[in-house]
Amino acid sequence: MSEWWTYRPSDFLLFSPRVYERLIESHNAGVWPWQLAALAAGLVLIGLVRRGGPQSGRAALALAGAGLAMSGWGFLWSRYAGINWAAAYAAPAFLTAGAGFAAVAALLNAPLRPTVRPAGALAAVLLALAVIAYPLAAPSLGKPWSAAEIAGVMPDPSALAALGVAALVRRPFLAAALAAVPALWSLYAAMTLFTLGAPEAWLIAAGLALFVAAVTARAVQPYR
Amino acid sequence: MPEIDRRAVVAGMAALGAAGLVGAAGAQQAPKPLMKTIPSSGEAIPAVGLGTWITFNVGEDQALRDESAEVMRAFFEAGGRMIDSSPMYGSAQAVVGHGLKKLGSQQALFSAEKVWISSGRDGPGQIEQTRRFWGVPRFDLLQVHNLLAFDSHFETLEAMKAEGKVRYVGVTTSEGRRHGDLEKLLATRKLDFVQLTYNPVDREAEQRLLPLARERGIAVIVNRPFRQGDLTEELEGEKLPDFAGELGATSWAQLILKFVASHPAVTCAIPATTSVSHVRENLAAVSGPMPDEAMRERIAKALTEI
Ligand SMILES: NC(=O)c1ccc[n+]([C@@H]2O[C@H](COP(=O)([O-])OP(=O)(O)OC[C@H]3O[C@@H](n4cnc5c(N)ncnc54)[C@H](OP(=O)(O)O)[C@@H]3O)[C@@H](O)[C@H]2O)c1
Numbered sequence: 411m412s413e414w415w416t417y418r419p420s421d422f423l424l425f426s427p428r429v430y431e432r433l434i435e436s437h438n439a440g441v442w443p444w445q446l447a448a449l450a451a452g453l454v455l456i457g458l459v460r461r462g463g464p465q466s467g468r469a470a471l472a473l474a475g476a477g478l479a480m481s482g483w484g485f486l487w488s489r490y491a492g493i494n495w496a497a498a499y500a501a502p503a504f505l506t507a508g509a510g511f512a513a514v515a516a517l518l519n520a521p522l523r524p525t526v527r528p529a530g531a532l533a534a535v536l537l538a539l540a541v542i543a544y545p546l547a548a549p550s551l552g553k554p555w556s557a558a559e560i561a562g563v564m565p566d567p568s569a570l571a572a573l574g575v576a577a578l579v580r581r582p583f584l585a586a587a588l589a590a591v592p593a594l595w596s597l598y599a600a601m602t603l604f605t606l607g608a609p610e611a612w613l614i615a616a617g618l619a620l621f622v623a624a625v626t627a628r629a630v631q632p633y634r
Numbered sequence: 635m636p637e638i639d640r641r642a643v644v645a646g647m648a649a650l651g652a653a654g655l656v657g658a659a660g661a662q663q664a665p666k667p668l669m670k671t672i673p674s675s676g677e678a679i680p681a682v683g684l685g686t687w688i689t690f691n692v693g694e695d696q697a698l699r700d701e702s703a704e705v706m707r708a709f710f711e712a713g714g715r716m717i718d719s720s721p722m723y724g725s726a727q728a729v730v731g732h733g734l735k736k737l738g739s740q741q742a743l744f745s746a747e748k749v750w751i752s753s754g755r756d757g758p759g760q761i762e763q764t765r766r767f768w769g770v771p772r773f774d775l776l777q778v779h780n781l782l783a784f785d786s787h788f789e790t791l792e793a794m795k796a797e798g799k800v801r802y803v804g805v806t807t808s809e810g811r812r813h814g815d816l817e818k819l820l821a822t823r824k825l826d827f828v829q830l831t832y833n834p835v836d837r838e839a840e841q842r843l844l845p846l847a848r849e850r851g852i853a854v855i856v857n858r859p860f861r862q863g864d865l866t867e868e869l870e871g872e873k874l875p876d877f878a879g880e881l882g883a884t885s886w887a888q889l890i891l892k893f894v895a896s897h898p899a900v901t902c903a904i905p906a907t908t909s910v911s912h913v914r915e916n917l918a919a920v921s922g923p924m925p926d927e928a929m930r931e932r933i934a935k936a937l938t939e940i
Contacts, residue, residue: 413812416809423688424724426688429692429695432695432698433693492693492725493725495724
């Protein structure tokens, strides 16, 4: 791009906050009551990661991957791409990443090391942020409950949850590969929300910081 | 009647009284907007049009699509003609198409679109897709968006113009980007239109581009007259200068549009809006008295002092 230094994030913002909020609300209305199942699956995910063990790790990976795929297809592709062509590119990336999580779940016997401290604790906080805190953001900011964003339905909390699981993957190379799409998306989403003036951006930024902290912690004290 | 002739007649009628064109709906008789001439053809168009960036990108949201259609209805009723969009603007093109379908064929429409794709080979396909979104037989104006792959796209546009598939060709930029390159194109190519950013605080175009456009007989479309709403937002609640009354201006937005549209090289300013009252206000801005040079400077000074 020529004269790229003259561009600001707002030059790439294609839609108004009002249109984005209404899009989320109409998506939530369209998929109700799937949110309840997604929320339950998110809580199960946290439980699986806390419990540890080979089978729990595999199930957690599969759930995180399913969240990416569902939100990628259901929201990014079917709704968001209508007002933001970047989402049309992100959707296949979410599906691919979701397949990656599923493949690791299927092929590796004990893929996660959730109980190592402090990386495990940081990842657990990140998962709680994605599954529990994120849906509460909209209502606590004075928006209706129909604007709540739930992991497994909406891409932003799904990406954060995926990062929480990826941070615990035993092999560093695999962890990095699985984290790539959700991390890039989280950066993009945080920038978009900052530009829209939406405080949810801070939650995503906090999620990314937790992810970086978890990854740093395991680099200092590698999983065995 | 061949399309060009019909267009010329429509344009002539618009010059006589654009408000009358929209029939019964326009019965409340909006005042006539200032008409400006496209130098390459002599056709006159109203000095205020309608942009669609962000404002019309509402996706599948039916309520907001209908709101956009109402903005278009008010725009035509007030005598507006030029609507500008781009493949870059998400769903905005389809939303314009929705509005046109809902309002029924709009004879007054002056459709201004863009080609925006990195490969010249993909240009014709994109233009055809854009045409389907609008649901029009052809565009009045096609512009190379932000000079992207200019040479190859411009070749396509010139060929389309020669075949009568588009009436005017042009190029766009914004926010002062690539003015050097633009100057070269204005000097060397046969452009009907150039689109750039100009307003009382972004006046760089006055130095070279506007005089050059005038000299070369190129019509000028002004984008971002309100700096994407930053100007109108900052000026909200600020007292209007005393001379606003002399110009019949009731808002800062109107003063800004009067400033922009009264530059002799400017053909049409294209503010975007989601609001029916704003679109009326914007067209009314060029329906009353227009500022002379001294008054233009007073507007600019009043604005920059805030
Ligand atoms: N490179 C390019 O080719 C290029 C680049 C930029 C823009 N453009 C074109 O130029 C058009 C105009 O530029 P823009 O949309 O960026 O910015 P703009 O027209 O300067 O500003 C649009 C904003 O001004 C507000 N507004 C409109 N009329 C108003 C009024 N009477 N009083 C108060 N506020 C008012 C609107 O808010 P409300 O909805 O509340 O009225 C809207 O948010 C674009 O839509 C696009 O078609 C082309």
